Structures are given as C-alpha cells and as structure tokens.
Amino acid sequence: MKEHRVKNWTELQEALFAESWNESIGRFRSRFAFRGVPDENHDLSTSLNRDQGSFADHERGLLRAFRKYARGHFAPACESVWDWLALAQHHGLPTRLLDWTFSPYVALHFITENPDFHKVDGAMWCVDYHETNRLLPEPLQAQLRTEGADVFTADMLAEGAGDLASFDRLAQHPFVLFLEPPSLDERIVNQFALFSVMNGPQLRLDTFLEKQERGVRRLIIPAALKWEVRDKLDQINVTERVLMPGLDGLCRWLRRYYSPRPR
Template sequence: MKEHRVGTWTELQEELFAEAWNESIGRFRSSFVFRGVPDASHGLSSSLNRDPGSFADHEKGLLRAFRKYARGHFAPACETVWDWLALAQHHGLPTRLLDWTFSPYVALHFVTEDPAFYGLDGAVWCVDYRETNRLLPDSLQAQLRIEGADVFTADMLAPEARELTAFDRLADHPFVLFFEPPSLDARIVNQFALFSVMNGPQLCLDTFLAKQERGVRRLIVPAALKQEVRDKLDQVNVTERVLMPGLDGLCRWLRRYYSPRPR
C-alpha cells in the first residue's frame, strides 16, 4: 500500500483522479473507490469488530433479529441476505460492511464534515477494485465475467452465497469484494455509495489492504488544508443538504455552514 501526504488542493485533485484514464474505452472512467475519514488514525475495521470483544460473535443474532423486527417496515425491498445487510448497515446496525463511494468528492466531504476534527489530519483511502477482484474465488470472478461487471449487486451475490456462512466458505484465504446496494433511499443514490465486505466477521480491511502492493493508496489530508477543502466542496454543492436529503441533512448543513470558523 502506498501512502502520500498532499500539500495543496491542486495536488489533492491530481492524486484523487490519478489513473482515471481507461485506455480500453478511451474515457476517463476510474476503477477506484474511495472512503474518507476525518482522523487519519482511524482504520478500516467494520462496526462489527471495531472494538475488542464487541459484536463479531453476535453477527448471526443481530441480523436474525433485525430481519425479524424490521420486516414489517421494509420487507418488499429485501429479497436476499445482501439486501438485508445493506439495509441494516444503512440504518446503523453493526455489520461487517464498510461504506465506500465512487466519488472522491463525497469521500472528501466525510473528511471535512465535522469541524471538531479540523485540528487533525484526515485521510482518503483509494482502492482499485480491479486489483482486489484478482483475489476473489473463481466462482465470483466467473459471475463478474458473465455479467460484464466490475462490482457486484445483491442479485449477483445471492446465487453464490445465500447466507453469510456460505459466503465465508467460498475461499480459505481472506478476500474483499465491493457491491452496490439497492437504492434504498436518495441518500444511497446521492452519495454514489457502495459497500465492501470480507469473508469473515473478524477480518479487518486495513490489515488486508496493507499487504497489497498494487491498487491501494492512502492520501493524508493535512489539518491545515481541511478548511480550504471544505469551503471548495461547499462551493461545488457537495454538502449535507445534497448527500443527506431531508430536514436532517438541511439542518446539519446549516449548522456547519454558519458556525464560527475554528481557530
């Protein structure tokens, strides 16, 4: 994994859009996905295993209870375990999923959304899914070829793994795949969102990515650059009001936008 500390807004743009040219189609179509964190010390552990002795041993029970009690609220849109996982993650249940985006600017939003972190360096993880796909089990690689796709959907995963136990048995080695959730609401759509998932509730993605020599880089956004990044994102309308449609997002945007600048 490569790590690079950027110094200016211009350099940040160059790094975020590096390797975006796709020679095979003659377009600037990046195969990278992005995840922004406000504190560079934050890793890529999922909410299921972020803290020692937390929820990893209770994954089955958590998901079973969620499916039982949430069914009356959202059952029609959930046909597979992957739909249920996406819905649970979306509403805050501890799962093995991690949120990512196809948009580098959405990732930067989450680096700079909270002024309480402006005194700390942030980071953007950039992962080329073409490279991580090389480590997928043969059956999953075949599914991508059949569909002519680069990332999965819930419908594509279901035939290979109807439940998480079957998914975990697909390979003896750790792997990660990225899948696009169903369009549960406008927030999923506007954030250009997708999830990563690994084949085990105890596995941590940063440990896995640290061993990858290709297709992974981590950009450090210095604390001194955060305010400039935030102001320019506001100018191009990458804000809570857009990414989290509704009154909650509107109020979060107004609260931040009109707050005094941190010293």
C-alpha cells in the first residue's frame, strides 16, 4: 500500500484522478473505489466487527430478524441475501459491508462534512478493484468475465453464492469484492454508492489492504486543507442537500453551511 500526503487543492486533484486514463477505449475511466474518513486514525472495520467484533457472532441472527420484521415496513424487491444485506446496511444494521463510492468528491465530502474533525488530518482510501479482483476465487472471476463487469451486482453475487455460508466457503484465503447495491433510494444513487464485502465476518479490510503492493493508495488530507476543500465542494454542489435528499439532508447542509468558522 502506498501513502501520500497532499499539500494543496491542485495536488489533491491530480492524486484523485491518477491512473484513470484507459488506453483501450481512449477515455478517462477510473478503476478505483474511494472511501473517506475524517480522521486518518479511523480504521476500516465494519459495523459488524468493530469494538472487538461484538456483533460478528450474531451476524445470522441479526439478518434473520431484520428480514422478518423489515417486511412490514419496507417491501422492495429483495430477492437475495445480498439485497437484504444492502438494505440493512443502508438503514444502520451492523453488517459485514463497508460503504465506498465511485466518486472521489463524495469521499471528500465525508472527510470534511463534520467541522469537529477539521483540526485533525483526514484520509482517503483508493482501491483499484481490478487488482483486488485478481485474488477472487476463480468462479467469481469467471462470472465477472462472463458479464464483462468489474464489480458485482446483488443478482450476480447471488448466482455465485446464495447465502453467506457458501460465500465464506469459496476460498480459504481472505478476499474482498465490491458490490454495487440496488438503487433503493435517491441517497444510494446520488452518492454513487458501492459496498465492499469480505469472506468472513471477523475479517478486517485495512489489514488485508496493507499487505497489497499494487492498486491501493491512501491519501492524507491535512487539517489545514480541509476548510478549502469543504468550501470548494459546496461551490460545486457536493453537499448534504444533494447526497442525502430530503428535509434531513437539507437541514444538515444549512446548519453546517451557515455555521461560523472557528477562529
């Protein structure tokens, strides 16, 4: 894994779009997934295995109960365990999924959204899923080749693994794949959302990525740069109002936008 501390806005832009040129099609098409954290010390543990994995032993029970009770409140076309996991993650249930995005600017938003963290350095994880796909079990790699895809949909993944137990048995070694969630609502669509998932509830993605020599970089966003990044994101309309449609997102944006900058 490579780590790079950016110095200014211009250098940040170069780093965000590095390696995005695709010679075979003559277009700029990034192969990276992005995740931003407001404090560089935040890890990549999931809500399931955070805090010494307090929920990991209850993964099946949590999901079983969620499927039972969620049907009375929300009735999307959840046809597979992966649809249900995406829905559960979206609404705050502890799962083995981790939120990512195809958009580096959306990731920057989550680095700079909370002014309480503007005194500490933030970080952005950038992962080339073409590289991590090389470590997938052959049946999953074959499925991507057949579909001509780089990341999985819930339907695709359900064909290769109908439940979590069979998914975990696909390989003895740890691997990660990226899953594009169903468009449950505008929030998922506007955030250009993506999930990562590993083949075990206790596995940690940061531990996995730190061992990768190719396709992984971590950008450090200095605290001194955060206010400039935040103001420029507001100007290009990457805000809570857009990324979290509805009155809650609107109020979050207004409260932050009109808050005075601390001296």
